[in-house]
Amino acid sequence: xxxxxxxxxxxxxxxxxxxxxxxxxxxxxxxxxxxxxxxxxxxxxxxxxxxxxxxxxxxxxxxxxxxxxxxxxxxxxxxxxxxxxxxxxxxxxxxxxxxxxxxxxxxxxxxxxxxxxxxxxxxxxxxxxxxxxxxxxxxxxxxxxxxxxxxxxxxxxxxxxxxxxxxxxxxxxxxxxxxxxxxxxxxxxxxxxxxxxxxxxxxxxxxxxxxxxxxxxxxxxxxxxxxxxxxxxxxxxxxxxxxxxxxxxxxxxxxxxxxxxxxxxxxxxxxxxxxxxxxxxxxxxxxxxxxxxxxxxxxxxxxxxxxxxxxxxxxxxxxxxxxxxxxxxxxxxxxxxxxxxxxxxxxxxxxxxxxxxxxxxxxxxxxxxxxxxxxxxxxxxxxxxxxxxxxxxxxxxxxxxxxxx
Amino acid sequence: xxxxxxxxxxxxxxxxxxxxxxxxxxxxxxxxxxxxxxxxxxxxxxxxxxxxxxxxxxxxxxxxxxxxxxxxxxxxxxxxxxxxxxxxxxxxxxxxxxxxxxxxxxxxxxxxxxxxxxxxxxxxxxxxxxxxxxxxxxxxxxxxxxxxxxxxxxxxxxxxxxxxxxxxxxxxxxxxxxxxxxxxxxxxxxxxxxxxxxxxxxxxxxxxxxxxxxxxxxxxxxxxxxxxxxxxxxxxxxxxxxxxxxxxxxxxxxxxxxxxxxxxxxxxxxxxxxxx
Numbered sequence: 001x002x003x004x005x006x007x008x009x010x011x012x013x014x015x016x017x018x019x020x021x022x023x024x025x026x027x028x029x030x031x032x033x034x035x036x037x038x039x040x041x042x043x044x045x046x047x048x049x050x051x052x053x054x055x056x057x058x059x060x061x062x063x064x065x066x067x068x069x070x071x072x073x074x075x076x077x078x079x080x081x082x083x084x085x086x087x088x089x090x091x092x093x094x095x096x097x098x099x100x101x102x103x104x105x106x107x108x109x110x111x112x113x114x115x116x117x118x119x120x121x122x123x124x125x126x127x128x129x130x131x132x133x134x135x136x137x138x139x140x141x142x143x144x145x146x147x148x149x150x151x152x153x154x155x156x157x158x159x160x161x162x163x164x165x166x167x168x169x170x171x172x173x174x175x176x177x178x179x180x181x182x183x184x185x186x187x188x189x190x191x192x193x194x195x196x197x198x199x200x201x202x203x204x205x206x207x208x209x210x211x212x213x214x215x216x217x218x219x220x221x222x223x224x225x226x227x228x229x230x231x232x233x234x235x236x237x238x239x240x241x242x243x244x245x246x247x248x249x250x251x252x253x254x255x256x257x258x259x260x261x262x263x264x265x266x267x268x269x270x271x272x273x274x275x276x277x278x279x280x281x282x283x284x285x286x287x288x289x290x291x292x293x294x295x296x297x298x299x300x301x302x303x304x305x306x307x308x309x310x311x312x313x314x315x316x317x318x319x320x321x322x323x324x325x326x327x328x329x330x331x332x333x334x335x336x337x338x339x340x341x342x343x344x345x346x347x348x349x350x351x352x353x354x355x356x357x358x359x360x361x362x363x364x365x366x367x368x369x370x371x372x373x374x375x376x377x378x379x380x381x382x383x384x385x386x387x388x389x390x391x392x393x394x395x396x397x398x399x400x401x402x403x404x405x
Numbered sequence: 406x407x408x409x410x411x412x413x414x415x416x417x418x419x420x421x422x423x424x425x426x427x428x429x430x431x432x433x434x435x436x437x438x439x440x441x442x443x444x445x446x447x448x449x450x451x452x453x454x455x456x457x458x459x460x461x462x463x464x465x466x467x468x469x470x471x472x473x474x475x476x477x478x479x480x481x482x483x484x485x486x487x488x489x490x491x492x493x494x495x496x497x498x499x500x501x502x503x504x505x506x507x508x509x510x511x512x513x514x515x516x517x518x519x520x521x522x523x524x525x526x527x528x529x530x531x532x533x534x535x536x537x538x539x540x541x542x543x544x545x546x547x548x549x550x551x552x553x554x555x556x557x558x559x560x561x562x563x564x565x566x567x568x569x570x571x572x573x574x575x576x577x578x579x580x581x582x583x584x585x586x587x588x589x590x591x592x593x594x595x596x597x598x599x600x601x602x603x604x605x606x607x608x609x610x611x612x613x614x615x616x617x618x619x620x621x622x623x624x625x626x627x628x629x630x631x632x633x634x635x636x637x638x639x640x641x642x643x644x645x646x647x648x649x650x651x652x653x654x655x656x657x658x659x660x661x662x663x664x665x666x667x668x669x670x671x672x673x674x675x676x677x678x679x680x681x
Contacts, residue, residue, distance in 0.1 A: 012532070016531050315527045315528075316540070318515060320545065320593075321516075321544045322512040402488075402523070
């Protein structure tokens with residue numbers, strides 16, 4: 001039989017029992033729909049986390065003091081800080097891939113201004129910082145390099161700090177006090193929202209690192225060096241390059257281990273992504289169980305159908321159908337049923353995903369790959385669960401089948 | 406077509422023809438069985454349904470096979486109709502040795518060389534007359550019929566149902582359903598038409614119509630075998646074969662053949678048959 005004839009014959013026999021077909025397909029519809037919704041929620045969460053990670057700054061590299069060892073005994077990470085301004089300058093001057101470098105120091109303290117006070121983190125950074133973090137200003141301006149050199153008492157407020165000290169106004173040009181040191185507000189950062197781990201990135205005050213070192217914290221060491229490249233592709237090479245520059249700067253001999261750690265944003269992102277990936281897989285796996293149950297429903301109905309239509313099978317064999325013809329007919333029937341069920345499931349999955357998104361505010365995402373996999377999977381369910389009944393039909397003896405009452 | 410089950414029993418088509426001709430010397434023979442036996446095993450006991458049947462059917466014959474129930478006539482039908490294999494003996498159909506063929510080859514023979522008409526009509530329910538008749542051509546691998554739909558329509562016209570093509574079986578009378586079944590049997594231009602109790606489910610008037618149709622088809626050259634237990638149906642044939650306990654006990658020409666066409670008292674030809 002030709003393919004088109006097969007599908008026509010299959011559709012006809014499926015349509016002869018509309019109610020039964022509908023109920024059988026419902027198992028697949030719900031299964032595929034559930035998989036689509038679950039994966040949509042999982043992928044939506046992944047997308048959201050990716051956006052949050054991107055908000056940290058694109059193509060970010062973070063250099064932190066590394067583990068040092070003394071007589072073979074590791075003292076753990078960040079026990080021995082040898083990061084310095086000189087390191088940052090050396091990276092800026094020598095690296096080919098890095099387009100911005102900033103030392104970072106911080107202290108946590110109370111900020112007082114406009115009759116309000118707010119405990120927050122004061123970050124000392126260089127003029128490259130907005131480039132590295134991909135962070136624009138809402139009001140005012142950033143400090144320039146001459147102001148960094150002159151250790152000027154200038155600050156830029158994060159959005160949260162500005163809202164708490166100066167609710168509803170532009171604080172540019174106003175004065176606040178940090179550790180009894182009067183400083184001038186010259187700008188406010190754009191709101192950036194939470195990080196993947198849930199901390200508020202806007203709860204921060206930026207100041208020249210020189211000013212923080214000398215006037216606020218009093219520490220000469222820097223805690224981190226942040227750098228960035230212009231494209232993500234350059235990250236691995238930039239990392240290698242920074243490592244060799246740092247080793248040179250710290251005069252490490254060949255047998256000495258790094259006394260610093262260079263990580264890029266992808267390393268940080270991967271950890272968060274793998275968590276949500278596991279979650280998505282888990283959700284899809286749970287939803288797949290309903291697809292499995294739907295498949296068993298198809299098998300059940302196909303077995304009933306083979307028994308019910310034994311006489312039809314006998315007639316077909318008597319007029320010249322080969323076993324393979326009969327087998328193909330029943331297989332095509334179960335595949336048509338499961339694929340149509342799969343398509344309905346995809347449609348319902350789309351609807352349900354947007355309902356979930358509307359009701360909960362979660363972001364959902366359905367990729368074409370998800371739809372393709374769901375459809376292929378439902379066809380696979382049709383083949384797998386249709387095979388045994390179809391083989392049973394094909395194996396019937398024409399005489400017995402014809403006499404079957 | 407797949408080969409025969411074992412290599413040693415393999416024969417070519419030329420061998421078949423040689424054996425066929427050598428054994429029969431008659432190109433007009435459409436079917437020949439030699440010592441056909443069939444033994445069914447029921448647990449430990451063995452049932453001998455056929456005990457060596459020799460039968461020769463010539464092209465254009467109309468034969469009635471009669472016998473009491475259990476005489477082996479259904480078994481003989483199944484073997485002649487290539488639905489079953491004989492336990493021993495040989496069977497040539499239209500020049501082809503059948504008993505050594507694979508199941509798929511038998512399916513193809515049923516499809517191309519045999520037309521079946523059953524007691525219970527055996528039409529597919531909720532499927533139009535036209536699609537029922539078309540069905541054998543959909544399984545035809547030889548590609549003889551280029552346009553199955555047209556061939557099916559012609560077959561239905563031949564049995565006088567040209568105006569009922571789109572009706573489902575449950576919208577047709579018993580006689581009409583049996584004529585759809587006959588059209589289905591004819592559509593692939595088979596060498597023989599096998600009818601198993603074709604009038605068993607029909608009233609006497611409709612039975613005569615069906616028998617008249619058989620006689621008309623026979624007159625046009627079709628070879629027909631009718632299995633029946635009713636004597637007045639058997640007398641519509643030219644030759645009667647009676648079975649008892651798996652043996653042929655009678656094989657003779659019918660002297661006073663019943664003329665079903667004449668009994669209908671209408672102009673001969675199925676086109677003129679009333680549609681009951």
